[in-house]
Amino acid sequence: MEPFQWRTHHPEGRRRVVVTKELPGQRWLEILTAADCRVDVCTASDVLPVDAIKTAMGTNCQAAIGQLTEEWGEELFQTLREAGGRVYSNYAVGFNNVDVDAATRLGLPVGNTPGVLTETTAEMAVTLTFAAARRTGEAERYLRAGNYKGWLPSLFLGELLMGKTVGIIGAGRIGATYARMMAQGHHMNVIYYDLYANQQLEDDLAAYNDFRVSRGQAPLTCRRVDTVEDLLQEADCVSIHTVLDDSTRHMINAERLGLMKKNAILVNTSRGPVIKEDELVAHCRAHPDFRAGLDVFENEPEMAPGLSELDNVVIVPHIASATSWTRQGMAILAASNVAGLLRGYPVWNRPDIMPFLEGEPPRAAPSIINAEALGLTLAA
Ligand SMILES: NC(=O)c1ccc[n+]([C@@H]2O[C@H](COP(=O)([O-])OP(=O)(O)OC[C@H]3O[C@@H](n4cnc5c(N)ncnc54)[C@H](O)[C@@H]3O)[C@@H](O)[C@H]2O)c1
Numbered sequence: 142m143e144p145f146q147w148r149t150h151h152p153e154g155r156r157r158v159v160v161t162k163e164l165p166g167q168r169w170l171e172i173l174t175a176a177d178c179r180v181d182v183c184t185a186s187d188v189l190p191v192d193a194i195k196t197a198m199g200t201n202c203q204a205a206i207g208q209l210t211e212e213w214g215e216e217l218f219q220t221l222r223e224a225g226g227r228v229y230s231n232y233a234v235g236f237n238n239v240d241v242d243a244a245t246r247l248g249l250p251v252g253n254t255p256g257v258l259t260e261t262t263a264e265m266a267v268t269l270t271f272a273a274a275r276r277t278g279e280a281e282r283y284l285r286a287g288n289y290k291g292w293l294p295s296l297f298l299g300e301l302l303m304g305k306t307v308g309i310i311g312a313g314r315i316g317a318t319y320a321r322m323m324a325q326g327h328h329m330n331v332i333y334y335d336l337y338a339n340q341q342l343e344d345d346l347a348a349y350n351d352f353r354v355s356r357g358q359a360p361l362t363c364r365r366v367d368t369v370e371d372l373l374q375e376a377d378c379v380s381i382h383t384v385l386d387d388s389t390r391h392m393i394n395a396e397r398l399g400l401m402k403k404n405a406i407l408v409n410t411s412r413g414p415v416i417k418e419d420e421l422v423a424h425c426r427a428h429p430d431f432r433a434g435l436d437v438f439e440n441e442p443e444m445a446p447g448l449s450e451l452d453n454v455v456i457v458p459h460i461a462s463a464t465s466w467t468r469q470g471m472a473i474l475a476a477s478n479v480a481g482l483l484r485g486y487p488v489w490n491r492p493d494i495m496p497f498l499e500g501e502p503p504r505a506a507p508s509i510i511n512a513e514a515l516g517l518t519l520a521a
Pocket of ligand 1: 234235236255256258259262310311312313314315316334335336337382383384385388389410411412436437459460461462
């Protein structure tokens with residue numbers, strides 16, 4: 142398995158699981174141990190190339206847990222299948238790094254880890270929104286550089302968001318949670334663009350509006366718009382929460398950035414390639430009052446030339462889901478996907494995955510993306 146370092150947990154286990162990165166917490170290892178698994182974990186922080194993962198799986202591997210930084214395609218799934226593999230789980234809710242069709246063709250179930258990233262990622266989107274609106278990166282650099290000489294009426298003036306309109310692209314789990322945070326916490330009107338209506342979100346914010354009005358407070362609205370162009374033109378602040386696929390790759394480009402208000406804020410905690418990053422750099426250069434808050438980048442870990450030098454951009458290194466609770470929860474869900482199917486359990490069939498995190502977990506695999514395509518049994 143050289144040159145990468147690996148460690149083995151529960152070597153006497155009869156089923157072998159390859160895990161391409163150390164995961165936080167212990168519970169996930171207990172779940173795999175209880176399912177009679179020997180667990181081989183790569184302890185290196187480097188991104189594992191396909192060949193290294195193939196070598197690690199070898200000729201005897203019943204399951205694998207992989208990362209969003211790895212390309213899980215035909216080649217890896219073929220190796221896993223030939224090694225006796227019965228299931229793969231991504232350690233992420235997004236699965237744009239996985240060729241699910243290839244896995245399905247080979248009869249391999251693919252798991253992901255939804256639900257436990259929702260609030261954590263939405264909170265980072267809120268963080269980036271305000272960091273961009275209130276210029277905290279610029280202000281901190283100024284302060285640390287020793288430039289602060291005392292309070293001034295016009296030092297680092299930013300944007301007040303209360304009462305303005307936030308636009309959400311992709312109002313799924315995370316987008317809708319961010320929408321509620323911005324509406325209920327910061328009294329912003331919400332518009333969203335999604336392929337589907339999110340009736341629950343609209344109903345919740347309509348009820349919240351009724352409550353506000355009944356207390357004599359200013360009303361707020363929530364509505365779906367027909368096109369992404371409508372959203373970009375109208376919103377004061379735009380936050381992206383779509384999946385990454387062919388329909389969203391480079392959705393935000395120079396032309397669409399040109400539709401946005403000159404002092405708008407653009408936040409991305411979804412996936413980097415949704416934005417054409419070099420065109421965002423050019424737009425931010427040309428419009429100093431425009432601000433962006435980015436957790437993800439088009440070619441991670443690289444950034445487009447010039448991006449990191451822009452004062453009107455706040456950047457963090459893909460840490461939107463980085464809380465201990467979430468990362469441990471993701472490990473539990475990935476391990477439960479693997480252990481559940483190795484034990485012959487059915488697939489969980491409800492959006493609430495909290496039962497897997499507390500007390501006695503259900504006898505099911507929490508989230509298998511291609512369960513239907515493979516005709517897997519669903520939990521009653
Ligand atoms: N930065 C991070 O660390 C981090 C953490 C968690 C999730 N994510 C990303 O966030 C994404 C969303 O996660 P989620 O749990 O909310 O997923 P979700 O499936 O609940 O929501 C995605 C939404 O995007 C919509 N959508 C899909 N294609 C679209 C299109 N062309 N135009 C408009 N809307 C479209 C879907 O209808 C859905 O409502 C994930 O796929 C993942 O890539 C990133």
